[in-house]
Amino acid sequence: MLLSEFVNTLYKYSDGSRKKADYFVFLFDTLIKDSPECINPFYDLQADTLERYYKETSVAKTKAHKARGMADIHKFAKHINGLSDSNQLSMETEFKNLIPDFNKDDNLGYACTDLFLQILDEIYDGTSVPCKKPSAPADNSSHAQVRNNFSFPFPDVAPELTGDPLFIVTGAELGITRSDDDFSEYLENTQEKYQTIKTLLYSEVPRPFYDFYVCNTLTYKVNKGRNSYELRTINHVTADILGDCTNFVIITGTGGLGKSMMMRHLLLDCIEQYPIIEKLPIFIPLKDFDSSYDDLTEYVYEKFDALGGGIDLEDVLSEGKCLLLFDGLDEIHSDVRKLFEKKLDIFADKYSNNMFVISSRPAMSFVAFNRFTVFELQPFTKSQALSLIDKLEFRPDEPTIKAVFRKKLDDDLYRTHREFTENPLLLTIMLMTFEQFAEVPSKMHIFYREAYLTLSQKHDATKGAYKRALCTGVTADRFSEYFSEFCARTYCDERFDFTDEDFDRYFTSMTEPKKDNSPATTTDFITDLVANMCLMYQESRKYHFTHRSFQEYFCAVYFSKQKDKNLGAIGDMFERKKSRFNQDKTFNMLYDMIPEKIEEYVFLPYLQALFDECNAKDGYWTFLQKIYPTIEYDCGDSASSENESESFLFNFIATIMKFKGVHIFTEFPEEDNFITSEWVQLDDDYMQFDSDYHGDTIEKDDVPWEYTHECGFDDPEVVGCNYSFEIETIFNDRETYSDFVAILEDEYFTYHEEYDKAREYLEKLLEKQTPKSQNLFDLFQ
Numbered sequence: 101m102l103l104s105e106f107v108n109t110l111y112k113y114s115d116g117s118r119k120k121a122d123y124f125v126f127l128f129d130t131l132i133k134d135s136p137e138c139i140n141p142f143y144d145l146q147a148d149t150l151e152r153y154y155k156e157t158s159v160a161k162t163k164a165h166k167a168r169g170m171a172d173i174h175k176f177a178k179h180i181n182g183l184s185d186s187n188q189l190s191m192e193t194e195f196k197n198l199i200p201d202f203n204k205d206d207n208l209g210y211a212c213t214d215l216f217l218q219i220l221d222e223i224y225d226g227t228s229v230p231c232k233k234p235s236a237p238a239d240n241s242s243h244a245q246v247r248n249n250f251s252f253p254f255p256d257v258a259p260e261l262t263g264d265p266l267f268i269v270t271g272a273e274l275g276i277t278r279s280d281d282d283f284s285e286y287l288e289n290t291q292e293k294y295q296t297i298k299t300l301l302y303s304e305v306p307r308p309f310y311d312f313y314v315c316n317t318l319t320y321k322v323n324k325g326r327n328s329y330e331l332r333t334i335n336h337v338t339a340d341i342l343g344d345c346t347n348f349v350i351i352t353g354t355g356g357l358g359k360s361m362m363m364r365h366l367l368l369d370c371i372e373q374y375p376i377i378e379k380l381p382i383f384i385p386l387k388d389f390d391s392s393y394d395d396l397t398e399y400v401y402e403k404f405d406a407l408g409g410g411i412d413l414e415d416v417l418s419e420g421k422c423l424l425l426f427d428g429l430d431e432i433h434s435d436v437r438k439l440f441e442k443k444l445d446i447f448a449d450k451y452s453n454n455m456f457v458i459s460s461r462p463a464m465s466f467v468a469f470n471r472f473t474v475f476e477l478q479p480f481t482k483s484q485a486l487s488l489i490d491k492l493e494f495r496p497d498e499p500t501i502k503a504v505f506r507k508k509l510d511d512d513l514y515r516t517h518r519e520f521t522e523n524p525l526l527l528t529i530m531l532m533t534f535e536q537f538a539e540v541p542s543k544m545h546i547f548y549r550e551a552y553l554t555l556s557q558k559h560d561a562t563k564g565a566y567k568r569a570l571c572t573g574v575t576a577d578r579f580s581e582y583f584s585e586f587c588a589r590t591y592c593d594e595r596f597d598f599t600d601e602d603f604d605r606y607f608t609s610m611t612e613p614k615k616d617n618s619p620a621t622t623t624d625f626i627t628d629l630v631a632n633m634c635l636m637y638q639e640s641r642k643y644h645f646t647h648r649s650f651q652e653y654f655c656a657v658y659f660s661k662q663k664d665k666n667l668g669a670i671g672d673m674f675e676r677k678k679s680r681f682n683q684d685k686t687f688n689m690l691y692d693m694i695p696e697k698i699e700e701y702v703f704l705p706y707l708q709a710l711f712d713e714c715n716a717k718d719g720y721w722t723f724l725q726k727i728y729p730t731i732e733y734d735c736g737d738s739a740s741s742e743n744e745s746e747s748f749l750f751n752f753i754a755t756i757m758k759f760k761g762v763h764i765f766t767e768f769p770e771e772d773n774f775i776t777s778e779w780v781q782l783d784d785d786y787m788q789f790d791s792d793y794h795g796d797t798i799e800k801d802d803v804p805w806e807y808t809h810e811c812g813f814d815d816p817e818v819v820g821c822n823y824s825f826e827i828e829t830i831f832n833d834r835e836t837y838s839d840f841v842a843i844l845e846d847e848y849f850t851y852h853e854e855y856d857k858a859r860e861y862l863e864k865l866l867e868k869q870t871p872k873s874q875n876l877f878d879l880f881q
Contacts, residue, residue: 101231103219113187121147130179131171138170162340162376164223177209198231289407291371300646303634312491316358317478323797339370340377346473347455352462353477355649356525359459363427370423379423387431396447420453429460433594479522482514505534545689548653570628572620584658585612591655597642656689671702675748706749707862723855724827733765736820737797738779740764759857761850769839774823780816
């Protein structure tokens with residue numbers, strides 16, 4: 101019996117108080133044990149997905165297996181026996197029509213329970229078949245005997261003999277698959293490498309990952325119509341659950357929020373569930389990608405083979421058996437970012453049946469990843485933050501420190517310092533600094549300064565009463581200046597991990613040690629960073645920052661101490677590499693450290709140059725061509741794109757001065773020449789043929805070939821479009837595009853308001869530079 105047959109029958113004779121989707125979840129609630137550890141695997145699914153299970157759409161093997169393992173047969177039997185007598189009788193009659201020997205023991209509750217568990221076992225084993233009503237007396241011919249000996253899938257192999265519809269049988273359905281032994285060495289090596297981890301708190305000995313990991317929530321948007329989205333939530337994230345949504349995933353989150361930890365969790369969970377979900381997980385850090393690789397297959401294989409892959413990976417990829425975890429899209433050097441996008445597109449076309457998960461900071465443009473759905477890693481809730489603190493082992497010799505911190509977090513700290521408490525990394529640092537400072541600063545750069553002081557004193561504490569100098573022979577304060585220069589140099593070079601040779605090259609080029617005529621060697625510097633200060637760690641013959649946010653903070657410190665005349669050059673560097681620096685907090689912290697100097701030596705000359713050019717040319721239109729040269733908009737039922745400024749500095753100024761507007765547009769005319777993509781809605785009945793389709797609008801180019809050629813549907817009607825135009829095109833043909841000109845020149849149009857307010861801000865900056873009097877103290881204002 102299929103699960104759909106079973107649940108339809110039970111739903112028919114239920115009390116009717118629940119909708120189908122709710123009843124499906126309720127049904128499993130009544131089967132699963134009442135225990136905090138036993139979580140219904142169908143909680144995270146949306147109503148449209150749940151309703152598909154009433155239409156002969158089978159649930160995932162792993163969900164069936166999980167539910168089966170948590171079953172309480174007495175609980176489910178009690179539920180069935182609690183139905184009205186008439187409903188029980190009707191239900192029993194219907195089941196007996198399909199299964200003649202049903203309920204031989206005359207206890208309907210336990211008979212239904214046994215049948216439910218049998219169905220879940222068959223889903224896991226891949227042997228589910230629909231029930232057929234008893235027919236004429238059994239055929240004793242030799243053909244019938246063969247059919248009776250093989251219940252699945254052989255009855256349908258020879259329709260000319262059996263009279264049944266043709267059923268194509270694959271090797272996988274017959275159990276002919278690649279042996280798990282082929283991957284056992286790789287899976288063991290991968291699990292061994294990633295199941296323990298060093299962190300800022302556990303810097304000396306690796307700890308089991310799940311001893312302190314708390315899983316973030318993920319959210320993603322599903323287009324439901326014109327400018328209308330449904331925000332869906334996944335609370336207990338696994339690769340299997342993500343795969344129910346899409347095979348192409350981008351996980352975004354700010355620094356320290358837990359992207360790489362989530363990727364590690366997906367890897368380890370997939371290894372644990374490999375016998376069930378049969379996906380081979382491959383963890384692929386992207387920071388090493390460069391132009392030397394001929395294709396992405398070569399790069400992926402390098403990571404796979406390093407852990408004992410030892411087989412032809414292309415065969416596995418061709419079978420669609422891989423979970424590809426690309427970690428750190430934002431860590432790819434900006435010079436090869438476009439190259440990676442191109443190679444990924446070719447790779448994904450070739451191996452589209454595999455599952456792709458990419459992690460990245462959120463400030464990047466994902467326009468090139470049109471087949472991917474963006475999932476946003478959510479900040480910690482209060483309960484998640486408390487759970488992390490409960491799991492962390494901190495000062496077991498003084499348990500009251502953690503207890504007091506936890507109480508403050510629960511009482512008010514979570515609410516008053518959300519920027520820190522919602523972030524797992526910053527929350528951990530808060531705990532570490534709490535003992536010494538007993539309060540949390542409101543500014544991020546002060547927070548990191550206190551974290552560094554805590555780490556330096558942690559080093560001293562390990563030496564007892566005797567405070568030994570660092571290997572470099574300098575104080576912790578002076579060492580921070582060495583490290584600041586190192587971070588600034590590597591940050592500008594977009595380097596995040598280093599070999600011994602890399603370290604030697606950077607250290608010998610640094611000027612801060614030379615000022616001291618320091619005899620310290622590169623080895624001394626590395627030892628202090630890794631062993632003494634715990635700011636970096638070594639793994640796989642490379643050195644990594646404990647977290648990239650430390651590189652960002654110390655880089656900002658170094659920049660803040662440069663001569664005023666050089667700040668303009670620093671601003672220019674951020675402007676040139678906006679695609680990289682939009683993603684972190686370096687410039688934010690630099691501005692917080694020296695706001696007046698940044699305004700005078702970066703913002704003022706930048707805005708003066710911008711508006712001098714506007715005044716000399718075409719005013720507002722010059723501004724548009726420089727800051728927003730391309731505008732994307734949408735009409736109808738389509739996905740929306742938020743437009744980004746071409747200028748890092750203008751975007752930063754508009755944000756902190758609070759005059760940045762909303763950059764999603766729908767008011768422009770539907771101009772066919774500007775169409776970039778068309779969106780369609782497939783027939784609802786197609787959900788019976790494709791379990792991955794949930795009734796959402798999709799791009800016309802993504803309509804499956806089978807939709808019209810095999811399923812017989814007509815070409816879907818276009819219900820929405822995305823558009824894009826260049827400002828230069830409109831400006832050069834104002835008469836043709838007069839409707840566009842009218843919108844753009846409206847004083848209340850978002851970009852026009854930003855233009856006007858930026859001019860006002862420039863006037864205020866200029867006014868600040870003019871002394872109000874010759875009084876000495878007026879000059880200091």
